[in-house]
Amino acid sequence: MPYKRRRRRKLNIPAGVLALIAALVVGLVAVVGQYEHIQDAREASISESNAALLQRKQAFIHRLVPYAKTLYVNYGVLPSITISQAILESDWGNSKLASDYHNLFGVKASTAESGQELTTQEFVNGQWQTVTGRFRVYSDDYASMRDHALLLAHGTSWNHNQYATVIAARDYQTAARALQTSGYATDPGYTSKLIAIIQKYKLNQYDTKE
Known part of the structure; x- marks a missing residue:
């Protein structure tokens, strides 16, 4: 028996339904477009915010560089160490101790x-604890930088050679490790954090006496 091709039945969709579907499609396209616009605006805002943050960080570094190099000549503290410690200890100058009392370190x-007296986090007996400490107050950031260099160069009142290995170091990695072993900070990750900061912002480029 020969095959008879069946004719497709034409759908009779009411005009009102077609109009509704068209309106829904147009609305969906508009919503998608609006969403993409919002996403683009949000990404642009984040990008601008990140650029502004990076600019502030670079400004902080460039403000400290000249005096850090002077201290290197006078006391032997590598500028990359001075600047990276200031960044880490003061949160880019934003901590209360730094912003109110110019204590960068x-x-x-x-x-x-x-x-x-301020509260701070210290690593004690294998865990972080909130403790209260008394911290030095300075007239400006540069006074804090000089006092930090004097501390490393002349040591503490109970051990004048406490940071001698830091001063003797000729590269930032050795100096960062020496700070840790000399007992500057209780944070077990102090060395790696300093090195990461130095490498990310290329602070070792300032380790010259020129």
Whole structure:
């Protein structure tokens, strides 16, 4: 028996339904376009925010570089170490200790010195703990930088050679490890954090006496 091709039945869709479908499609396209516009605007805003943040960080570095190089000549502290410690200890100058009291390095005050009591995080007995400490107060950031260089060059009152290996170091990696072993900070990741900062922002380019 020969095969008979069946004719397709034509769908009779009411005009109102077609109009509704068309309106829905147009609306969906508009929503997608609006979403993409919002996403583009959000990404542009994030990009601008990141650019502004990077600019502020670079400004912080460039402000410290000239005096860090002077301190290198006078006391032997590598500029990359001075700057990376300032970044890490002060959160780019944003910590309360740095912004209010110009203490960029978390240097504590002795009992005979005037100081400001603040809470801080220290790694004690294998865990982070919130403790209260007395910290030195400075007239400006440069006074803090000089005091930090003097501390590393002349040591503490109980050990004048405490940071001698830091001063003797001729590269930032050796100096960063020496800070850790000399007991500058309780953070077990202190060395790796300093090295990461130095490498990310190429701070070792300033380790010259020229």
